[in-house]
Amino acid sequence: MELTSAEYQYDPDNFEVTEQMLADYKEHGYIMIRGFLDKEEMTGVKKVLEESEMRSKYGYGIPDGTGKEPKFVIWGHPGNDVTGMIARSEKVVNTSEKLLGGEVYHYHAKFVQKDPRTGGGLLWHQDYGYWYQNSILFPDLLTAFIAVDKCEKANGCLQILRGSHKCGRIDHLPQGGQHQADLDRVKDIKGICPLEYVEMNPGDAIFFSCNLLHTSDTNSSDTRRWVLLFSYNLKSNDALRPHHHPQYTPLQKVPNSAIKECTNYFDLSGKDFLDPDIDKTVKAHKQEY
Numbered sequence: 313m314e315l316t317s318a319e320y321q322y323d324p325d326n327f328e329v330t331e332q333m334l335a336d337y338k339e340h341g342y343i344m345i346r347g348f349l350d351k352e353e354m355t356g357v358k359k360v361l362e363e364s365e366m367r368s369k370y371g372y373g374i375p376d377g378t379g380k381e382p383k384f385v386i387w388g389h390p391g392n393d394v395t396g397m398i399a400r401s402e403k404v405v406n407t408s409e410k411l412l413g414g415e416v417y418h419y420h421a422k423f424v425q426k427d428p429r430t431g432g433g434l435l436w437h438q439d440y441g442y443w444y445q446n447s448i449l450f451p452d453l454l455t456a457f458i459a460v461d462k463c464e465k466a467n468g469c470l471q472i473l474r475g476s477h478k479c480g481r482i483d484h485l486p487q488g489g490q491h492q493a494d495l496d497r498v499k500d501i502k503g504i505c506p507l508e509y510v511e512m513n514p515g516d517a518i519f520f521s522c523n524l525l526h527t528s529d530t531n532s533s534d535t536r537r538w539v540l541l542f543s544y545n546l547k548s549n550d551a552l553r554p555h556h557h558p559q560y561t562p563l564q565k566v567p568n569s570a571i572k573e574c575t576n577y578f579d580l581s582g583k584d585f586l587d588p589d590i591d592k593t594v595k596a597h598k599q600e601y
């Protein structure tokens with residue numbers, strides 16, 4: 313895939329957030345880092361997702377209002393399995409700290425599964441559109457969205473409105489089990505902020521602002537689309553009140569090498585999986601995975 317502006321290639325021997333990356337994040341609301349996780353790292357991630365009890369025990373759908381639903385697993389703390397090492401790795405955490413400008417904590421992580429042909433979509437939204445309800449006062453959060461599978465138009469890749477984070481938080485209304493941004497407003501913003509289909513290879517990562525408008529379509533292809541999202545909040549922006557995601561908890565950072573060294577694929581203790589019944593911001597559909 314060709315690199316465009318706000319896109320970078322990960323170099324394991326020499327990676328740092330540059331002034332240009334910071335400027336791109338500020339201007340466009342995201343930066344894309346191709347090859348952020350390599351094949352060996354992704355093999356460990358896939359082993360957790362494919363072989364542990366995570367999906368069968370903690371997964372549920374969140375309907376998109378069209379009769380379809382993407383499936384989710386959401387957890388509060390990183391834990392010590394391979395996905396936890398990624399969440400705590402210097403490359404993910406330091407990048408988030410540089411982009412947000414201070415110490416961050418792990419707000420929560422998500423696994424999103426869109427099954428071939430049946431997987432539902434994500435409605436247009438800003439993450440801060442609903443995180444706002446959790447007594448978080450400033451939009452000082454971001455998400456590192458990592459492709460587990462190849463993400464293309466046909467299987468419902470991420471779509472963003474470049475630069476839309478600058479509009480500030482816009483109104484959201486419940487739709488299906490999700491929250492949807494005011495579509496008249498989204499239409500107006502689309503006239504100014506270009507729509508981009510964010511096609512990704514496994515291991516690519518996009519770091520995006522919690523006010524960036526984004527969506528993704530249903531999966532109309534024969535291939536699955538799995539992704540991982542790690543969200544971080546500034547310590548200084550801690551939620552004022554306890555809610556269904558963690559408040560400030562110091563992150564135990566690990567060196568990047570810990571991702572490959574980790575052989576824990578099955579002990580998911582310490583992750584604090586979210587029971588969707590206590591999540592006041594979505595309506596989940598519990599089902600057999």
Ligand SMILES: O=C(O)CCC(=O)C(=O)O
Pocket residue numbers: 422424434439468469470526527528539541
């Ligand atoms: O999986 C996707 O395409 C987007 C996920 C997302 O936007 C979310 O979970 O808030």
